[in-house]
Amino acid sequence: MHLEVRTVYLMLAIAALAASGSLFLAERMKLSVQGIKHWAWGFAIAGLSGFPLAARGMISPALSVVLGNGMLLLGYSLIWTGTRQFVGAAVRTWSMFAVPLMAVPVLYFHFLDDSDVPGRLVLLSSLIALLSVLPAWELLRRNKEHRLGQSWVAWILLAHASFNIYRAAYSAAATNVGDGYAIGTMPTATGVEAFLFMMLLVLGLIIMMSNALQMELNRQASRDPLTDTLNRRAFHVIFESELSRSRQAGQQLSVLLMDIDNFKQLNDTHGHAVGDLALKHFVTMTSLCLRNQDILARFGGEEFMVLLPDANIDAAQMVAERIRSRLASCPLIAPAGEIPFTVSIGATAVLAQASDLKEIFNRADAALYQAKLEGRNRIVVG
Numbered sequence: 001m002h003l004e005v006r007t008v009y010l011m012l013a014i015a016a017l018a019a020s021g022s023l024f025l026a027e028r029m030k031l032s033v034q035g036i037k038h039w040a041w042g043f044a045i046a047g048l049s050g051f052p053l054a055a056r057g058m059i060s061p062a063l064s065v066v067l068g069n070g071m072l073l074l075g076y077s078l079i080w081t082g083t084r085q086f087v088g089a090a091v092r093t094w095s096m097f098a099v100p101l102m103a104v105p106v107l108y109f110h111f112l113d114d115s116d117v118p119g120r121l122v123l124l125s126s127l128i129a130l131l132s133v134l135p136a137w138e139l140l141r142r143n144k145e146h147r148l149g150q151s152w153v154a155w156i157l158l159a160h161a162s163f164n165i166y167r168a169a170y171s172a173a174a175t176n177v178g179d180g181y182a183i184g185t186m187p188t189a190t191g192v193e194a195f196l197f198m199m200l201l202v203l204g205l206i207i208m209m210s211n212a213l214q215m216e217l218n219r220q221a222s223r224d225p226l227t228d229t230l231n232r233r234a235f236h237v238i239f240e241s242e243l244s245r246s247r248q249a250g251q252q253l254s255v256l257l258m259d260i261d262n263f264k265q266l267n268d269t270h271g272h273a274v275g276d277l278a279l280k281h282f283v284t285m286t287s288l289c290l291r292n293q294d295i296l297a298r299f300g301g302e303e304f305m306v307l308l309p310d311a312n313i314d315a316a317q318m319v320a321e322r323i324r325s326r327l328a329s330c331p332l333i334a335p336a337g338e339i340p341f342t343v344s345i346g347a348t349a350v351l352a353q354a355s356d357l358k359e360i361f362n363r364a365d366a367a368l369y370q371a372k373l374e375g376r377n378r379i380v381v382g
């Protein structure tokens with residue numbers, strides 16, 4: 001099979017630009033997935049590089065060899081930095097330009113004419129392999145949840161890197177014929193591989209984005225947006241499973257129902273925004289008193305529930321006291337100064353025969369009510 005190489009490169013350019021357009025559209029939808037903008041620019045610039053590359057021999061080598069390849073490397077770099085953003089890693093501006101900026105002078109001073117085409121191909125293939133391995137490595141080492149889309153993209157990138165390492169070795173062994181398009185069968189193979197790579201990569205990125213979106217939607221559906229604690233519904237689901245787990249293991253389970261004291265007054269005196277800060281401060285302080293397996297949820301307003309797996313009522317009381325005293329001794333630092341506030345807590349052991357959360361909640365609520373009646377800033381066991 002013989003493909004006209006310029007045509008293949010032009011088709012690649014058009015396909016990359018189409019992929020870029022779709023990614024820019026996704027970016028405009030503000031999808032709460034990081035990295036899409038870099039990917040979109042990466043595909044756009046790599047796509048545009050196809051035009052000077054395809055025009056080799058028709059335009060000046062400074063444009064085709066240096067600008068074309070520089071743009072191609074910049075496109076790959078942006079896909080790498082976009083991937084770093086996607087997985088939540090920091091991106092420094094220099095890292096987007098480092099590889100192209102190092103490659104451009106070498107291309108200009110050593111490979112501008114066609115006296116060493118194999119050397120040029122070795123350099124470019126090696127850099128493309130490097131820029132494919134880097135995002136693959138980010139995706140694999142930060143894929144703790146074993147997400148399919150993420151592994152897919154990583155393996156596509158590694159396959160592309162392997163092809164380019166082979167291409168570099170093949171080029172190193174080739175004799176110079178003064179034309180990059182004419183080295184053995186590699187130009188056709190490169191075009192076909194690049195086309196497949198791009199299609200599979202775009203598909204993988206779409207799967208990766210939809211996985212990330214799904215996870216974000218799940219997170220939003222289960223969390224309180226202000227304090228980022230679980231909401232009542234999510235708490236209920238976890239409570240049910242913890243209850244059956246503790247029944248099987250014969251372990252005790254306790255809950256704490258907590259309500260910030262005189263919160264209305266705090267809101268009225270300092271404003272709603274400071275009230276919001278107080279809620280966040282409360283969550284931070286409380287979380288410092290809990291173990292990893294303890295579950296904190298916002299039940300509404302200034303009322304929070306903690307589920308303490310494998311904790312009897314004595315242990316629960318100790319945790320409640322830790323929370324109460326920490327809050328009493330760590331006031332909120334607001335722009336207007338320190339704002340002290342306290343919490344009242346109703347603590348209840350969940351008995352193995354407990355029927356449902358409603359019954360537990362009612363018991364904890366009665367204890368909490370008692371704590372308020374007795375003067376607030378205290379714990380009552382119910």
Ligand SMILES: Nc1nc2c(ncn2[C@@H]2O[C@H](COP(=O)(O)OP(=O)(O)OP(=O)(O)O)[C@@H](O)[C@H]2O)c(=O)[nH]1
Binds near residue numbers: 271273
């Ligand atoms: N800032 C802020 N205030 C909230 C939020 N949700 C509920 N509130 C306020 O919380 C206050 C709750 O007041 P109350 O139920 O009277 O309770 P309290 O003033 O804490 O009194 P006690 O519980 O008896 O100590 C109300 O003023 C609500 O407007 C929120 O998300 N942010």
